[in-house]
Amino acid sequence: MQPSSLAFKDRARAAMADPQLQHSLDLLKHGWQAGRTRAAAALPEFEALRDEGRNIKDHVLGHLDLYLEAFEARVVEAGGHVHWARDAAEARRITLDICRDVGARSVTKSKSMIAEEIGLNEFLEVNGIDRVETDLGEYIIQLANEPPSHIIGPAIHKTIAEISELFQKNHGGERITEPAALVAEARRVMRQRYLDADVGITGANFLVAETGSIVTVTNEGNAELTHGLPRTHIAIASIEKIVPRLLDAFTLLRLLARSATGQDFSAYTTLLTGPKRPDDRDGPENFHVVLVDNGRSAMLGTALQEMLRCIRCGACMNHCPVYLATGGHAYGWVYPGPMGSVLTPGFIGIEKAHLLPNASTFCGKCEEVCPVRIPLPKLMRHWREVQFDQKLTPTTARWGLGLWAAMARRPALYRFATGTAIRLLGLWAGRRGAFARLPLAGGWTGGRDLPAPQGRTFMAQWTRRKNR
Amino acid sequence: MTPAPDAACNVALFVTCLVDLFRPSVGMAAVRLLEESGCTVHVPTAQTCCGQPAFNSGDRATARELGLQVLETFETFDHVVAPSGSCAGMLRKHLPELFEDDPALQVRARALAARCHELVSFLVDIRGIEGIDRGEENKLNLTLTYHDSCAGLREMGVKEQPRKLLLSCGADLVEMNEAETCCGFGGTFCVKYPDISLKMVDDKLRNVEATGAPLLVAGDMGCLMNMAGRLSRLGSDVEVRHVAELLAGELAEPPIGRKKG
Ligand code: SF4
Numbered sequence: 001m002q003p004s005s006l007a008f009k010d011r012a013r014a015a016m017a018d019p020q021l022q023h024s025l026d027l028l029k030h031g032w033q034a035g036r037t038r039a040a041a042a043l044p045e046f047e048a049l050r051d052e053g054r055n056i057k058d059h060v061l062g063h064l065d066l067y068l069e070a071f072e073a074r075v076v077e078a079g080g081h082v083h084w085a086r087d088a089a090e091a092r093r094i095t096l097d098i099c100r101d102v103g104a105r106s107v108t109k110s111k112s113m114i115a116e117e118i119g120l121n122e123f124l125e126v127n128g129i130d131r132v133e134t135d136l137g138e139y140i141i142q143l144a145n146e147p148p149s150h151i152i153g154p155a156i157h158k159t160i161a162e163i164s165e166l167f168q169k170n171h172g173g174e175r176i177t178e179p180a181a182l183v184a185e186a187r188r189v190m191r192q193r194y195l196d197a198d199v200g201i202t203g204a205n206f207l208v209a210e211t212g213s214i215v216t217v218t219n220e221g222n223a224e225l226t227h228g229l230p231r232t233h234i235a236i237a238s239i240e241k242i243v244p245r246l247l248d249a250f251t252l253l254r255l256l257a258r259s260a261t262g263q264d265f266s267a268y269t270t271l272l273t274g275p276k277r278p279d280d281r282d283g284p285e286n287f288h289v290v291l292v293d294n295g296r297s298a299m300l301g302t303a304l305q306e307m308l309r310c311i312r313c314g315a316c317m318n319h320c321p322v323y324l325a326t327g328g329h330a331y332g333w334v335y336p337g338p339m340g341s342v343l344t345p346g347f348i349g350i351e352k353a354h355l356l357p358n359a360s361t362f363c364g365k366c367e368e369v370c371p372v373r374i375p376l377p378k379l380m381r382h383w384r385e386v387q388f389d390q391k392l393t394p395t396t397a398r399w400g401l402g403l404w405a406a407m408a409r410r411p412a413l414y415r416f417a418t419g420t421a422i423r424l425l426g427l428w429a430g431r432r433g434a435f436a437r438l439p440l441a442g443g444w445t446g447g448r449d450l451p452a453p454q455g456r457t458f459m460a461q462w463t464r465r466k467n468r
Numbered sequence: 469m470t471p472a473p474d475a476a477c478n479v480a481l482f483v484t485c486l487v488d489l490f491r492p493s494v495g496m497a498a499v500r501l502l503e504e505s506g507c508t509v510h511v512p513t514a515q516t517c518c519g520q521p522a523f524n525s526g527d528r529a530t531a532r533e534l535g536l537q538v539l540e541t542f543e544t545f546d547h548v549v550a551p552s553g554s555c556a557g558m559l560r561k562h563l564p565e566l567f568e569d570d571p572a573l574q575v576r577a578r579a580l581a582a583r584c585h586e587l588v589s590f591l592v593d594i595r596g597i598e599g600i601d602r603g604e605e606n607k608l609n610l611t612l613t614y615h616d617s618c619a620g621l622r623e624m625g626v627k628e629q630p631r632k633l634l635l636s637c638g639a640d641l642v643e644m645n646e647a648e649t650c651c652g653f654g655g656t657f658c659v660k661y662p663d664i665s666l667k668m669v670d671d672k673l674r675n676v677e678a679t680g681a682p683l684l685v686a687g688d689m690g691c692l693m694n695m696a697g698r699l700s701r702l703g704s705d706v707e708v709r710h711v712a713e714l715l716a717g718e719l720a721e722p723p724i725g726r727k728k729g
Pocket residue numbers: 259309310311312313314315316317339366369370371372373374
């Protein structure tokens with residue numbers, strides 16, 4: 001996916017002028033956001049669980065090599081294969097090679113953000129592998145040829161009418177408008193694809209070092225059919241998905257669905273260990289795990305390490321007033337919302353993504369709801385510092401800041417200058433309570449009046465009072 | 469208001485830039501409230517800004533310099549109180565972060581940070597003020613709705629304290645939907661991303677107007693100027709005030725953004 005994060009402002013403007021998108025985003029607020037509030041309130045130990053979740057992840061990040069190697073050993077013991085991919089290109093190549101080795105023509109895929117991150121979808125396509133997405137939302141955006149706009153609800157920006165049109169165009173037949181009928185239609189189309197597929201590709205919500213298992217979570221059961229039916233299963237996972245023990249995966253699972261949608265647990269949670277054994281009824285004959293680094297090990301030991309705790313629940317975007325205004329596509333790359341504003345600059349470069357970490361009021365709502373307590377505002381501020389240090393901050397902003405700082409460092413000068421300016425502004429305001437327009441304040445007065453100062457600064461009044 | 473028992477409490481008022489420049493009456497109200505709670509109030513003249521604009525713009529060096537100035541100016545007082553959750557949050561939560569490179573300074577910054585407070589929570593939580601009584605004739609016979617400013621709420625734990633004191637003054641409180649959602653101010657955010665900021669403030673004001681309350685109250689001048697400025701542009705009748713003015717009973721000045729006299 002070609003990043004277009006520099007177009008954030010234009011895309012945000014267009015998104016805010018799109019009533020259908022705004023309606024979908026409103027539904028998010030009343031659906032998943034409200035769901036998370038209810039779920040958190042209903043579980044007395046929820047806050048303690050968040051601490052535990054954070055601690056598990058912090059521990060893992062301190063011993064990543066150890067747990068990843070243990071995981072690899074368990075997978076191999078169980079008869080599976082582990083592949084290590086340094087970057088996106090390697091991960092794509094490894095996946096394609098496995099597909100080619102088994103002579104795959106058709107692939108089913110269950111939703112995976114890492115696959116989006118490494119650009120696997122287009123890559124398989126140009127290499128002649130026929131792929132179908134099995135998550136309903138992901139299937140819809142595949143038909144629409146669009147990127148996901150939310151990490152757990154990739155098609156939340158789509159209306160029923162748009163989906164109905166897409167289905168008719170791609171499936172033929174009558175126009176269907178009933179949601180239940182649309183789901184049935186998708187099922188019908190997908191069933192044959194499941195049976196035809198040579199390879200199933202999934203992501204993994206967790207990798208368990210203790211057992212060599214992968215854990216997948218869905219609400220549609222599509223991951224199960226994706227890894228269970230084809231002869232070959234490829235699980236692609238980034239390296240920070242590892243947890244030490246099964247118990248740790250369950251601690252994080254208790255946080256995941258509650259934070260994401262407000263469910264106690266997702267409808268389908270599957271633990272998968274190795275390929276099919278002789279007395280198993282089903283399962284893949286070949287089991288591959290592709291472990292992807294793609295910049296993560298470089299984040300270890302830096303200010304960004306905490307971001308690697310992320311369990312991709314989407315709560316930060318469901319609660320972000322900026323995301324809820326602009327939707328996910330405005331962010332211009334794979335990961336939207338606050339977590340995207342932290343991750344994207346690392347992947348595509350701060351010079352191409354600096355508008356994202358700045359697009360926050362630092363209201364702190366994301367950090368308040370993040371199940372693993374990632375200090376997202378602090379990490380966005382980190383990128384602003386990188387931007388400032390690399391002199392990527394716009395010149396006018398740098399000058400303004402510099403001028404203001406030069407004064408603020410000299411209290412007497414500051415007092416004199418602000419005192420004079422405020423008196424003048426007060427005189428100019430006269431009996432007016434606010435300015436509708438003011439030189440150099442266009443950014444403010446474009447949409448709001450500027451309340452006029454009362455007349456004299458507090459400091460001037462206070463000094464007078466003291467001297468009386 | 470009954471003063472807390474340990475009357476000898478030296479408090480420095482951190483006026484904040486916006487109160488200093490745009491709404492000194494909030495500073496005066498803060499002084500009155502602090503004095504009534506039994507504190508001796510000082511206003512160090514070497515104060516300018518907490519450094520937050522630099523800090524949030526990624527200019528750490530400037531933020532650190534201003535942080536040092538704050539440290540040197542305020543260190544000697546028992547407490548530092550600001551009529552703003554945002555500036556208080558900068559001092560309480562972020563000041564020590566600025567000195568991660570210097571253990572000695574960091575110890576000092578930590579010690580100061582722990583003594584920095586937002587005004588209303590200071591009155592209730594530290595000074596133990598349970599209510600304010602200015603007599604029957606001075607009761608606030610008005611209906612208001614309260615906006616929870618982000619930093620006050622999430623960094624300083626300001627939530628029930630202003631409500632409790634406002635009710636004790638006789639005000640009627642109608643809660644708006646999504647009182648805890650950001651108003652879209654965000655410091656320089658509102659000029660860097662004006663479209664998104666306006667959408668956020670409009671969403672906020674829809675919730676405000678739905679309460680039918682004629683008065684909107686909050687504890688941070690940034691949010692208040694943003695909301696008052698937008699209300700004024702839209703020609704709304706809703707008035708806007710800082711919580712300190714209401715608690716101090718200082719209502720002589722017109723509401724924020726309104727004509728004088
Ligand atoms: S940053 Fe936190 S809230 Fe956002 S997706 Fe990751 S885990 Fe969830």
